[in-house]
Amino acid sequence: MLHNQHSFVIPENQGVIELVSSLRKNFSVRLLAETVNKRVFYDTFDWRLYKNGSVLEQHNEGSSRKIYWREGRQGKLKIQLGLSKVPYLASELPAGEFRQQLHSVISVRELTPRVRLKIKRQSLAVVDNNEKIVVRLYIDKYLYQPSKTRAARALGNRLTIVPVKGYADDYSRVEASILEMKLPPAQDNMMKLALVAKGVSAGEYSSKLNILLDPDMPAEQALKKILLRLLEIMKQNTAGSITGRDIEFMHHYRVSIRKTRSALKQVKGVLPQDISEKYNNFFSMLGKLTNPVRDLDVFLVQLENYQQDLGSAAQQALQPLCEHLMQSRAEAQKKFVEELKSAEYRENIKQWCNYLGSSEKSDTPAENADRAVYKLADELIWEIYQQALEQGNAITADSKAKELHELRKTFKKLRYLIEFFRSLYPTTMVREFTQALTGLQDNLGELNDLDVHAAIVRGFIKQCTDEKAVKACKKIIKSLKNQLHKTRSEFAACYADFASADNHNRFREMFIDYHASR
Amino acid sequence: MKIIAIYNIKGGVGKTATAVNLSYLASLDGANTLLWDLDPQGAASYYCRIKPKIKGGGKKLVEGKIDIDEVVKGTDYENLDLLPADFSYRNMDMFLQSTKQPLNRLNKLLGPLAEEYDYVFLDCPPSISAASESVFTAADILLVPTIPTTLSLRTYKQIMHFLKQQNTGHAKVLPFFVMVDGRKKMHRLIVQHPPSFMPTLLKSYIPYASEVERMGTHRAPVAIFAPGSKAAGRYQSLWNELRPQLW
Ligand SMILES: Nc1ncnc2c1ncn2[C@@H]1O[C@H](COP(=O)(O)OP(=O)(O)OP(=O)(O)O)[C@@H](O)[C@H]1O
Ligand SMILES: [Mg+2]
Numbered sequence: 001m002l003h004n005q006h007s008f009v010i011p012e013n014q015g016v017i018e019l020v021s022s023l024r025k026n027f028s029v030r031l032l033a034e035t036v037n038k039r040v041f042y043d044t045f046d047w048r049l050y051k052n053g054s055v056l057e058q059h060n061e062g063s064s065r066k067i068y069w070r071e072g073r074q075g076k077l078k079i080q081l082g083l084s085k086v087p088y089l090a091s092e093l094p095a096g097e098f099r100q101q102l103h104s105v106i107s108v109r110e111l112t113p114r115v116r117l118k119i120k121r122q123s124l125a126v127v128d129n130n131e132k133i134v135v136r137l138y139i140d141k142y143l144y145q146p147s148k149t150r151a152a153r154a155l156g157n158r159l160t161i162v163p164v165k166g167y168a169d170d171y172s173r174v175e176a177s178i179l180e181m182k183l184p185p186a187q188d189n190m191m192k193l194a195l196v197a198k199g200v201s202a203g204e205y206s207s208k209l210n211i212l213l214d215p216d217m218p219a220e221q222a223l224k225k226i227l228l229r230l231l232e233i234m235k236q237n238t239a240g241s242i243t244g245r246d247i248e249f250m251h252h253y254r255v256s257i258r259k260t261r262s263a264l265k266q267v268k269g270v271l272p273q274d275i276s277e278k279y280n281n282f283f284s285m286l287g288k289l290t291n292p293v294r295d296l297d298v299f300l301v302q303l304e305n306y307q308q309d310l311g312s313a314a315q316q317a318l319q320p321l322c323e324h325l326m327q328s329r330a331e332a333q334k335k336f337v338e339e340l341k342s343a344e345y346r347e348n349i350k351q352w353c354n355y356l357g358s359s360e361k362s363d364t365p366a367e368n369a370d371r372a373v374y375k376l377a378d379e380l381i382w383e384i385y386q387q388a389l390e391q392g393n394a395i396t397a398d399s400k401a402k403e404l405h406e407l408r409k410t411f412k413k414l415r416y417l418i419e420f421f422r423s424l425y426p427t428t429m430v431r432e433f434t435q436a437l438t439g440l441q442d443n444l445g446e447l448n449d450l451d452v453h454a455a456i457v458r459g460f461i462k463q464c465t466d467e468k469a470v471k472a473c474k475k476i477i478k479s480l481k482n483q484l485h486k487t488r489s490e491f492a493a494c495y496a497d498f499a500s501a502d503n504h505n506r507f508r509e510m511f512i513d514y515h516a517s518r
Numbered sequence: 519m520k521i522i523a524i525y526n527i528k529g530g531v532g533k534t535a536t537a538v539n540l541s542y543l544a545s546l547d548g549a550n551t552l553l554w555d556l557d558p559q560g561a562a563s564y565y566c567r568i569k570p571k572i573k574g575g576g577k578k579l580v581e582g583k584i585d586i587d588e589v590v591k592g593t594d595y596e597n598l599d600l601l602p603a604d605f606s607y608r609n610m611d612m613f614l615q616s617t618k619q620p621l622n623r624l625n626k627l628l629g630p631l632a633e634e635y636d637y638v639f640l641d642c643p644p645s646i647s648a649a650s651e652s653v654f655t656a657a658d659i660l661l662v663p664t665i666p667t668t669l670s671l672r673t674y675k676q677i678m679h680f681l682k683q684q685n686t687g688h689a690k691v692l693p694f695f696v697m698v699d700g701r702k703k704m705h706r707l708i709v710q711h712p713p714s715f716m717p718t719l720l721k722s723y724i725p726y727a728s729e730v731e732r733m734g735t736h737r738a739p740v741a742i743f744a745p746g747s748k749a750a751g752r753y754q755s756l757w758n759e760l761r762p763q764l765w
Contacts, residue, residue, distance in 0.1 A: 063548075064548045065548075066548070084548070125594075130567045130568075130737075131567060131737075132566075132567035132568060132594065133592075133594040163592075164591070164592035165590055165591055165592035165599055166568075166589070166590060166591030166592055167591070167592070
């Protein structure tokens with residue numbers, strides 16, 4: 001079986017025929033069939049398996065299809081999945097340990113084929129004096145074929161010894177005699193070789209902004225660079241958003257839209273007014289289309305947790321809610337996709353891309369266009385930071401949800417500005433700042449989610465005629481309220497952590513003193 | 519894991535041929551399959567070219583003192599493993615009686631294999647004994663090859679009667695006709711008008727065919743050495759009919 005098989009590289013100068021005849025000196029070797037097999041390597045768009053150091057591969061051998069998940073380097077078998085098809089999502093698998101394991105690596109991301117190989121296999125068998133097969137040998141020639149019409153590229157030959165259960169002694173003897181040939185051991189790097197042949201480098205995708213700015217760059221140039229990077233992320237996530245199976249594509253797409261809008265609005269007086277307005281409107285419209293889809297996605301993921309405390313009868317009763325939400329999601333997704341596929345959308349994106357890519361200056365540059373970007377960044381961030389503190393200090397135990405909502409938005413703006421301009425500050429300062437923000441932002445984010453989710457359930461109750469479902473929904477609302485209460489009560493502490501004197505001094509140093517002392 | 523026992527009190531009715539061919543076809547589906555040769559004669563082991571011998575002996579195996587996994591052998595077919603026969607199986611009843619729960623014994627022995635195998639086929643010796651009762655308890659399906667003659671139908675009735683009396687296990691009993699010889703009038707009549715006491719009779723039947731006899735010289739399932747033959751086709755139909763009953 002696969003987990004204790006042993007593979008070797010057959011060097012280019014080593015003839016396969018000699019290899020077989022040298023085996024025949026000691027063993028009775030039969031040539032079996034020659035077959036052509038296929039191997040497909042899967043990963044998520046952002047290479048989560050690769051980064052986790054594992055490989056998920058589908059072996060097509062004759063009519064059989066097997067799926068293996070293995071540790072990357074030694075090719076050690078993690079799991080042979082009893083599946084004939086790679087699932088798109090971990091959630092499609094039956095509940096159990098494997099689903100959990102896979103989910104912990106790829107989360108909600110979709111698995112897609114990343115590279116395909118063709119393998120020409122000559123099977124051999126060592127037989128005993130009953131002509132019974134006691135050890136199997138495969139000589140595999142790996143090929144990467146870019147397309148049907150283009151020539152395949154050879155990636156190398158491998159020899160694999162596969163034990164037959166119950167014939168361990170025979171296996172050892174064959175293995176020993178092959179080890180004597182001093183063939184190098186095969187590391188399981190076929191996926192890498194194939195990706196190199198395909199011209200793709202694994203692990204390349206990142207949804208991080210990673211924008212490198214020169215402090216003295218004119219602000220206009222810097223802002224265009226930021227916006228161009230955001231547009232790039234949007235484009236990378238467009239196809240996946242349209243498919244809509246992997247909800248992270250839409251999420252990244254949407255976050256980029258929000259950041260784009262934030263950049264257009266917060267980084268004031270840098271782009272010409274008409275441009276800012278036009279694209280702010282365009283992206284605002286897009287953003288609105290994503291809202292219901294994302295809200296429902298998050299809710300549906302959370303719903304599993306909400307249901308857990310309910311007991312199976314209530315869970316059953318919630319079926320209509322699930323169906324309703326799926327339906328709403330599908331409708332919202334459809335509208336969103338229609339927009340993404342429209343000629344108008346494409347035209348707008350093209351123009352936006354052209355505009356951002358041109359180095360042409362406008363005849364009437366905006367007031368801040370030529371300022372050094374670091375000065376503008378210091379000012380903008382400090383201003384928003386002040387505003388955040390002002391709003392935050394005003395929050396009391398009696399404050400309305402609306403005020404917290406506004407505060408959340410202000411902190412988001414602050415966070416985005418830091419992301420845009422992070423290369424202008426020392427890495428440790430940025431890290432400390434984001435760390436200080438994280439606890440508070442999580443708290444505010446959770447409050448918002450709970451609010452949105454309660455509103456979704458209430459909306460459903462209004463139009464639901466199924467009494468059992470309504471009753472179960474009310475239970476959920478109750479539990480949402482409890483959670484809201486709890487999260488709300490934690491706000492003060494989260495905020496106090498952030499607004500500590502220590503942090504304040506740190507931020508002063510970062511945004512007021514750091515560039516001044518240059 | 520589903521356990522399929524191929525059983526008949528009568529000898530020489532094609533149990534082993536059925537077990538070998540069906541288990542091979544199951545493995546072709548990609549299912550991990552184990553064939554357990556329970557007959558001291560070791561005919562199934564012979565067909566697989568594997569020595570009918572258990573290292574440590576059949577007694578220890580039955581008593582659970584040997585890890586089954588240690589004595590299983592891979593066959594020449596990728597997903598098919600064999601648990602070989604051992605001559606000492608002729609004392610199977612004695613072995614079983616010395617254990618605590620003889621009826622449950624096979625079930626218990628097979629338990630740990632559930633992770634590894636999708637199907638286990640039991641090739642049973644022809645008899646009615648403590649061993650067969652243990653088989654009835656373990657099996658999900660009792661496949662009964664039956665020759666379409668009045669005498670064989672009587673045997674089938676006896677088996678059903680016995681199972682009813684014992685009231686052990688949960689096995690679905692599925693008879694099917696074998697060695698059907700179209701030249702014989704009685705065969706034709708019975709196959710065309712099966713008796714009412716066989717409501718679960720499978721539609722597929724295995725004709726009398728020389729390819730099946732030739733399994734002994736080729737030491738392989740029919741589909742290997744006579745892939746296009748009528749017999750190969752019939753075993754495939756039988757498996758196709760049986761497969762959905764195992765879900
Ligand atoms: N359909 C068939 N057509 C022709 N010959 C057959 C057929 N099925 C089985 N045989 C032959 O009949 C003999 C008995 O078959 P097999 O060994 O499969 O029966 P069995 O029920 O397992 O016997 P036992 O009770 O001795 O274990 C063998 O020689 C076999 O080749
Ligand atoms: Mg037999």
